[in-house]
Amino acid sequence: MTSLPWLAALPWLAAAWLFAIGVYGVVTSRHYVHLIGCLSVCQSSTYMLLLGVGFRRGAGPPIFYDHPPGTPAVDPVMQALVLTDIVVGAAVTALLLVIALQVHKRCGLVDPQRLRPLRGPK
Amino acid sequence: MNGRWRLALLALAALLLAPLIWSVASALPPFGAPEAAYGPAVNALLPGARNVSNMVAAVNFDVRGIDTLGEESMLLCAVVGAVVLLRGRRGEDRGDRAGRVPGRPIVERDDATILACRIAALLVLLFGAYVALHGTVTPGGGFQGGAIAASGLLLVYPGEDYSCWRALVPGTVLTVIEGAGALIFVLAAALPLAGGHAALANILPLGTWKDLYSGGVMVVVNFAVALAVVGGFGLLLIEFMEETRAPEEDPVPDEEDR
Amino acid sequence: MTGPETLLPLVVLAPLGMAALLATIAHWLPSRMADVLAILTALGIMLLCGWLAGQATGGPIVHWFGGWTPDAAHRPGVILGIAFVADPASAALAAFCALLFAASFLFAWGYFDEVHSHFHILMLLFLAAMEGFCLTHDLFNLFVWFELMSVAAFALTAYPLGQSSLEGAFSFTVTNSFASFMMLMGIGLLYAGTGTLDFTAIGQAMARHGPDPVILGGFCLIAAALLTKAAILPFHFWLSDAHAVAPTPVSVIFSGVMVGLGLFALTKLGGQSFGAGEGAMAPVRALLLWLGVATAVVGGLMTWGQRHLKRLLAFSTVSHLGIMLLAVSALKPLGAAALLLYLVGQGLVKAALFMVAGILLALRASADEIALYREGRGLWPAGVVMILGGLILGGLPIGLLHGGGHLIHAAVPSRVAEGAIILSTALTGAAVLRAGLRIFPGWSGVPGVERGAPTEREHEKADRPLWLMVLPGALLLVLVLAPSSAAFPFLAAAAPRLLDPWAAGIATLPEEGGTLASGATFAATLALVAMSLLRRRPTGRLARLAAWGERLPFRALEAAHSGVVSDYVTWMTAGLALLAVAAASWR
Numbered sequence: 005m006t007s008l009p010w011l012a013a014l015p016w017l018a019a020a021w022l023f024a025i026g027v028y029g030v031v032t033s034r035h036y037v038h039l040i041g042c043l044s045v046c047q048s049s050t051y052m053l054l055l056g057v058g059f060r061r062g063a064g065p066p067i068f069y070d071h072p073p074g075t076p077a078v079d080p081v082m083q084a085l086v087l088t089d090i091v092v093g094a095a096v097t098a099l100l101l102v103i104a105l106q107v108h109k110r111c112g113l114v115d116p117q118r119l120r121p122l123r124g125p126k
Numbered sequence: 127m128n129g130r131w132r133l134a135l136l137a138l139a140a141l142l143l144a145p146l147i148w149s150v151a152s153a154l155p156p157f158g159a160p161e162a163a164y165g166p167a168v169n170a171l172l173p174g175a176r177n178v179s180n181m182v183a184a185v186n187f188d189v190r191g192i193d194t195l196g197e198e199s200m201l202l203c204a205v206v207g208a209v210v211l212l213r214g215r216r217g218e219d220r221g222d223r224a225g226r227v228p229g230r231p232i233v234e235r236d237d238a239t240i241l242a243c244r245i246a247a248l249l250v251l252l253f254g255a256y257v258a259l260h261g262t263v264t265p266g267g268g269f270q271g272g273a274i275a276a277s278g279l280l281l282v283y284p285g286e287d288y289s290c291w292r293a294l295v296p297g298t299v300l301t302v303i304e305g306a307g308a309l310i311f312v313l314a315a316a317l318p319l320a321g322g323h324a325a326l327a328n329i330l331p332l333g334t335w336k337d338l339y340s341g342g343v344m345v346v347v348n349f350a351v352a353l354a355v356v357g358g359f360g361l362l363l364i365e366f367m368e369e370t371r372a373p374e375e376d377p378v379p380d381e382e383d384r
Numbered sequence: 385m386t387g388p389e390t391l392l393p394l395v396v397l398a399p400l401g402m403a404a405l406l407a408t409i410a411h412w413l414p415s416r417m418a419d420v421l422a423i424l425t426a427l428g429i430m431l432l433c434g435w436l437a438g439q440a441t442g443g444p445i446v447h448w449f450g451g452w453t454p455d456a457a458h459r460p461g462v463i464l465g466i467a468f469v470a471d472p473a474s475a476a477l478a479a480f481c482a483l484l485f486a487a488s489f490l491f492a493w494g495y496f497d498e499v500h501s502h503f504h505i506l507m508l509l510f511l512a513a514m515e516g517f518c519l520t521h522d523l524f525n526l527f528v529w530f531e532l533m534s535v536a537a538f539a540l541t542a543y544p545l546g547q548s549s550l551e552g553a554f555s556f557t558v559t560n561s562f563a564s565f566m567m568l569m570g571i572g573l574l575y576a577g578t579g580t581l582d583f584t585a586i587g588q589a590m591a592r593h594g595p596d597p598v599i600l601g602g603f604c605l606i607a608a609a610l611l612t613k614a615a616i617l618p619f620h621f622w623l624s625d626a627h628a629v630a631p632t633p634v635s636v637i638f639s640g641v642m643v644g645l646g647l648f649a650l651t652k653l654g655g656q657s658f659g660a661g662e663g664a665m666a667p668v669r670a671l672l673l674w675l676g677v678a679t680a681v682v683g684g685l686m687t688w689g690q691r692h693l694k695r696l697l698a699f700s701t702v703s704h705l706g707i708m709l710l711a712v713s714a715l716k717p718l719g720a721a722a723l724l725l726y727l728v729g730q731g732l733v734k735a736a737l738f739m740v741a742g743i744l745l746a747l748r749a750s751a752d753e754i755a756l757y758r759e760g761r762g763l764w765p766a767g768v769v770m771i772l773g774g775l776i777l778g779g780l781p782i783g784l785l786h787g788g789g790h791l792i793h794a795a796v797p798s799r800v801a802e803g804a805i806i807l808s809t810a811l812t813g814a815a816v817l818r819a820g821l822r823i824f825p826g827w828s829g830v831p832g833v834e835r836g837a838p839t840e841r842e843h844e845k846a847d848r849p850l851w852l853m854v855l856p857g858a859l860l861l862v863l864v865l866a867p868s869s870a871a872f873p874f875l876a877a878a879a880p881r882l883l884d885p886w887a888a889g890i891a892t893l894p895e896e897g898g899t900l901a902s903g904a905t906f907a908a909t910l911a912l913v914a915m916s917l918l919r920r921r922p923t924g925r926l927a928r929l930a931a932w933g934e935r936l937p938f939r940a941l942e943a944a945h946s947g948v949v950s951d952y953v954t955w956m957t958a959g960l961a962l963l964a965v966a967a968a969s970w971r
Contacts, residue, residue, distance in 0.1 A: 012156035013148075020147045023565070024140060027957060030558065031136055031950045032129070039949070043561055050568040057576045058165060061158030066169055066181035067265055069336060073173035079165030080181035082575070084190060085524055087182065088197045089568060091269060092531050095204030096564075098362055099538050100557055102208045105369065106542070107550045116554070116949050117129075132954045139954075139961040146964045150601040154576050162579035167462045192393075192449045192466050196516065196528035199400055200535050202407060203509045207539025210502045214545045298411055305408030312401040316394070322385060324451040325393035 015056035022049035036104035036114045040097060047093045051086050058082025177332045178262040178341040186267065187344040187351075191326040194347070195311055198354050202308050205358040212365040235287070243285030250278035258352035262341040268348045272355025279360050283367070297364050304357025310350035314343055385447075388439045392447040392468050395433055395478060395519060399425055399512035403505045410501045418501030419493050422508060426486035429515065433479035437472050441877045444885035445470040446521075463582045469521040471885040472878035473724055477641075477648060478518040480728055484640045484735055485511045487856035491739050492633035493848055503543070510536035510637065517645055523574065523581045523606075523657075526649065527567050530613070533642065534560045541630040548840055552629035555949040559622040562956055563612035570605030573598050584885075586657040595659075597968075603658055604963045607650060607668065611959070614646030616709055617679040618955040618962075620702050621945060624686070627698035632742030632844060635694060639701040640735040644727040647705065651712050651720055655883025665715060671966040672713035673796070677804040679706025682941065684808030687815045688912075689938040691834040693741040693751040696819065697734060700777065700812035704730045707789075707805050710796045717891035719795040721879035725868060726788030732864035733773050733785060736857035737816060740770045742844060743853045744823070749843035753819040754835065758826035765854040767824030769861055774820050776864060778813020778909030781902050787868020793901050794894045806905045814912035821917070829919030832931075833938045869896060 010017075022045060029042030058079030064071060066080035108114050155161045172184040186194050258271025283291045318327040330342035339345055402425045406418055436445060448456075452465025470478075485507065492503070513532035520526050538560070542553035575581060577598035578589035590599055612619040623643065627635045654665045683703025690696035704726070711722040743766045745751050748759045760767050776785055789809065793802060822828035872893050880887045922931045944951075 009152070012158075013151040013154065015157050016151040016154055017147070019569075020151070023569070027562075027953060028136065030953050031132055033950065036554070039558070043558065046562070046565050050565050050572070053569055053572045056157055057154075057160060057162075057572050059158055060160060065265070066165075068173055068179040068181070069264055073169070073179075077169050077181065079160060079162065080168055080185050081162075081165045081190075082572075083182045084185035084193075085571075087186060087269060088193055088524075088528065091197050091201055092535075092564070095200050095535055096531075096538070096557065096561055098204050098208050099211075099535065099542075100554070100561075102211045103538075103542050103550050103554050103557065106211060106214065106545060107547070107554070110547045110550065132950060135954050135958055139957040142961040142965055143957075146597075146601070146968050149597045149968070150573065153597040154573070160576065162575060163459075163462050164464070164575075164579055164581070167457060167459050167464060171457060171459075171464070188450055189452055189464050190466055190524070193525055193528050195400065196513070196525070196532055199403070199509055199512065200528070200532045202404070203506060203532060203535045203539065206407065206502050206505050207535070207542075210506075210539065211542050211545065301411065302408055305404050305406075305410075308404035309401065309408055312397055312404055316397045316401065319390050319393065322390070324385070324448055325397065326449050327451040 015052060019049045019053040019056065022046070022052060034115050034117060036107065036116055037101070039116055040100045040104065043100070044093065044097065047089070050089060054082050054086050054089065173335070176328065176341050176344065177335045178344065179336055180262050180264065180267070182265075183261045183267045183344065183348065184341070187261075187347045188326075188328060188341070191315070191347065194351065195315060195326075198308060198311055198351055201354060201358050202304060205304065205361050208362055209365050212369060235284070240285045243281055247278050247281035247285060250281055251275055254278055254356075258348065259338065261348040261352075262344050263336060263338065268351025269355055272352040273359065275352070275356045276359030276363065279356075280363050288367070288371070291367075292364070295360060295364065297361065300357045300360040300364070302357075303353050304361060307350045307352070307354030307357060310353070311347055314346050314350065388436055388445045388470075389447050391432060392436065392445055392470055392519070393449070395429055395436070396468075396512050396516045398429060399508045399515065403508035403512065406501050406505050406508070410505070413501055418504040419489060422504040423486055423489045425508060426482050426489055426511060429511070430479050430482035430486060433475050433482060433515070436470050437475035437479060437874075437878075440470050440472045440475055440881075441874075444881065445475075463580055463585050466520070466522040466525050467582065468516075468519045469583075469885050470519055471881040472874065473720070473882040474518045474652070476874070476878060477645075477724070477727070478515045480731065481514045481518065481641050481645075482511065484637055484731060484860075487735060487739075487860055488633040488636045490856045491636065491742065491853060492631075493852060495631070495633060495845060495848075503540075506536050506540055507633075507637075510540070514641065514645060517649065521583050523571055523583065523586065527564070527571060530567065530609075531564055533645075534564065534613075537626075537634075537638065537642065540634040541626050543631055543634070544629070546629070546842065548842075549629040551947070552625040555947070555952055556622045556626035558949045559612060559619075559952050559956060562953060563609040563619075566605045566612075566960065567609035570602040570609065573602035573605065577602060583653065583656040587659065590657065590659055600967045601964070603665070604668075604960070604967050606653065608956070608960045608963055610646045610650045610653075611675075612646070612956065613643065614650070614709070615643050615679075615702050615705050616675050617682055617706070618959040620679060620683070620705075621952040621955060623702055624695055624698040624945060625947060627701065628692060628695040632694075632738055632745065635698075635742075636735045636738045639697060639738060640731040641727075643701060643705055644708065644731060647708050647712050647723060648727065651715070651723055652882060654712070654715055655720070656885070667967050667969060668963060669713050669715065671962065672709055673798065673801060676706045676709035676713060677800055679703070679709060680804045680808035681706075684811035685938065686941055686945065688811045689833045689837055689942065690815070691753050691831070691837045692839040693744065693753060693819060694738070695838070696753075696815055697737055697741060700815065701730075701734060703808045703812050704734075707792060707808060710801050710805070711792045714795040715883070716795065717879040717883060717889075718791065718893065720882045721875040721891055721893055722788060722791035722795045724788075724878065724882075725784060725791055725871060725875060729783065729785030729788045729864055729868075732860045733776050736769055736860045736864075737773045737777075739853065739857035740766045740773070743850070745842065745844040746853070747850070751842065752839045753822050754831050755839075756823045757828065758823070760824035761826070763850065764824065765850065765858070767820065769854065769857045770820040770824065771817065772861055774813055774816035775909075776813075776861075777809070777816055779809050779902060779905035781906065782867070783865045784868050784871065785864060786902065787871070787896055789905075790868075790896050790899065790902065791893065793899065802901055806901060806908060809905045810908035810912055813909040814916070817909070817913045818916045821913070827917060829917050830921050832916060832919055833935050836935065836939065837942065
């Protein structure tokens with residue numbers, strides 16, 4: 005492990021990379037649904053960071069059904085936070101998809117770079 | 127801003143952030159050796175304190191229960207918002223005819239599909255109920271079980287035709303189920319206050335470890351969450367499916383016509 | 385448990401319960417019942433929070449959920465549970481939120497008819513989230529209420545279903561989702577670095593370790609998220625799009641209090657978790673000062689260049705948020721007191737002004753000040769509210785907003801900041817006055833730079849009498865005209881307790897008096913209004929050249945606020961990089 009110190013930081017770098025490509029996807033997106041997918045990628049990076057923070061090497065899941073309480077287990081608080089995070093992500097994605105659907109019904113366009121909220125003066 | 131300027135600014139920001147991300151990543155505790163004391167304390171205390179074996183459920187429904195209440199309200203909020211936005215001018219009534227996409231054939235349902243879906247939907251609904259009820263014992267809980275049961279609801283659709291599906295999955299019932307789930311959770315949080323305890327305190331008998339009833343109030347809260355998730359996702363499915371129906375008249379209003 | 389401690393969770397549980405109840409029985413509820421229940425809930429919460437604020441001046445009211453007090457775990461130093469801690473400032477701000485909601489519900493009476501009380505469900509959840517946001521003492525709980533606020537806001541913004549509403553809601557949702565991702569990553573980093581999620585415990589851990597990269601990184605991410613919610617340059621682009629297209633009762637809440645909560649949370653976290661002036665916030669304070677100056681000036685200029693009333697008011701909110709950030713950057717009790725007073729004053733005036741815009745949309749089918757020239761003739765009560773509101777925004781030397789501005793000038797002694805405050809206050813007040821004078825009495829010169837601003841034809845439903853629509857705005861304006869010295873005793877006790885709930889002292893607040901700054905502000909406002917009244921069409925070559933030169937900076941700023949969400953996200957990333965570089969340069 006000590007001969008490759010960056011390995012210990014790999015999960016954090018992977019999370020940062022996921023976030024970065026998600027942002028890149030959003031900035032260059034030409035379709036609303038693609039943009040929403042890129043937002044999901046950014047969300048996954050937060051899951052990765054949180055779960056990685058809670059992981060303990062050699063420990064089992066924090067469910068003491070088959071193993072007695074006291075066996076080494078990973079951090080349950082981080083897992084609970086990620087569960088909340090997933091529900092949040094589902095809620096926001098649902099709303100975004102609804103908005104994208106309504107925009108499509110309204111004017112048939114789905115390119116975020118071609119639409120403007122307020123028009124120029126009439 | 128031009129696309130190229132955008133990418134240039136993004137590249138500049140990434141260049142500035144990269145060394146800082148690297149320094150944060152190398153300063154974090156190494157992967158697999160966390161230093162936080164919160165998690166191990168929960169693992170050590172909760173099995174004895176609440177007679178449960180699922181620590182994640184214990185954190186979600188007991189130690190950090192108010193977070194879960196906020197999260198469930200968020201689900202309620204998103205579903206109500208989606209319903210409002212999708213119904214819009216369309217109104218609540220059911221379109222019975224399928225929407226037509228020109229050039230796409232309408233395929234008749236096969237008997238094998240119908241049989242498979244009916245069996246699969248029942249099994250999935252049962253499995254969802256199982257996962258939800260055993261939340262405090264094995265991996266699972268209200269959220270997971272509710273989501274599974276909601277997908278079971280959708281599985282009914284390939285097996286029946288649309289009006290039959292809408293009759294089996296009634297919108298009003300799902301609304302009541304969703305609201306009732308949220309209401310039960312709020313009551314479970316508020317009622318202990320009347321007895322002088324803290325909000326969301328575990329005032330029910332704690333049950334036996336590894337038993338279906340273990341964890342006291344956690345069982346009630348778990349059930350409430352399962353109800354809310356099933357109702358919420360079911361409503362979302364109905365509203366999205368209504369979008370595929372042919373509208374009676376064009377529901378897209380003019381800008382000036384609000 | 386004492387009475388206040390038992391009642392504290394009800395502040396959040398009551399609106400949540402009422403929303404759940406409405407969701408269950410919505411189908412069978414008689415038509416006006418939802419309005420009545422919502423107003424009663426909001427008023428009840430307001431009274432409860434006001435009472436709690438009074439009770440909290442002796443010491444904070446603490447409630448640990450589930451009974452998980454710090455000693456229940458039998459592990460010294462490990463905090464398992466989530467607490468609500470009501471210091472006087474948080475409880476007072478929670479009461480203010482409920483007040484604005486009650487006013488908004490009154491204004492929205494009969495506004496949203498077709499859907500079975502869904503508007504009220506969304507608004508009650510919004511209210512519950514704001515109350516939780518003000519009162520919580522746990523970082524992830526803060527995130528949960530932050531998200532609930534955001535989700536309710538997204539749904540409410542898209543409500544009118546017009547094309548601009550949907551696109552405004554989309555860019556609002558995407559930018560604020562990025563804010564929540566950043567907040568989550570910040571929470572992950574802070575948990576990894578300190579092992580706890582409780583505000584005070586994080587502060588203690590930070591005092592022990594000193595700010596290492598992990599904690600600084602977590603702080604930058606959380607600060608970026610809160611600055612996005614508070615619409616600070618360069619995170620501010622979503623605000624004008626969202627507030628301009630949301631239905632008026634919702635815009636009242638957005639500009640009135642939702643955006644101010646971001647700065648409130650930043651102050652609270654800065655004081656309780658990040659070591660106030662000496663800790664993690666120290667390297668960033670200078671950057672926050674400059675961001676505040678930039679936001680105030682850019683917001684002020686954009687306000688002056690608008691013709692669509694709601695967009696004008698939205699940019700004036702951005703400008704005022706920049707001024708409030710100057711108070712936050714000071715991070716002393718004086719700065720906290722200044723922030724609170726200015727927040728409340730600004731919120732009251734902005735809410736009243738948005739209601740006037742809503743009245744014009746309902747009764748005159750437009751929100752464009754040039755198209756509404758002289759159309760306000762029959763609506764003089766609304767005109768009084770608008771002109772008075774404009775005068776107050778522009779620095780009229782009476783009332784809460786003026787008191788707040790005076791405190792900010794005292795808390796931030798920098799010359800540049802003073803100049804920025806004077807300039808932006810004058811620009812925003814003069815813009816509102818210009819619009820009001822044009823619409824109601826019909827006094828105006830030729831339209832200047834605002835002629836080229838984006839606008840839209842729209843209207844809102846009007847099925848309630850004029851007096852009912854004007855009443856909440858008028859009441860709010862009466863409140864803001866109260867002398868600020870009446871609030872000083874409460875502020876002096878509340879401000880130090882915002883930065884540390886168990887503090888014992890009382891801040892000293894400078895006496896209010898006529899200063900050069902306040903006189904200069906009001907004079908500048910009147911000068912700008914006079915300039916717009918006396919403007920004539922440029923006929924000579926020199927005059928036309930001058931007019932073209934005047935338009936240039938406004939055109940450039942308007943082009944930057946393009947409405948394209950990809951631009952907004954790029955600016956946000958650049959802002960995060962700025963924050964990170966500022967934090968890293970501290971060594």
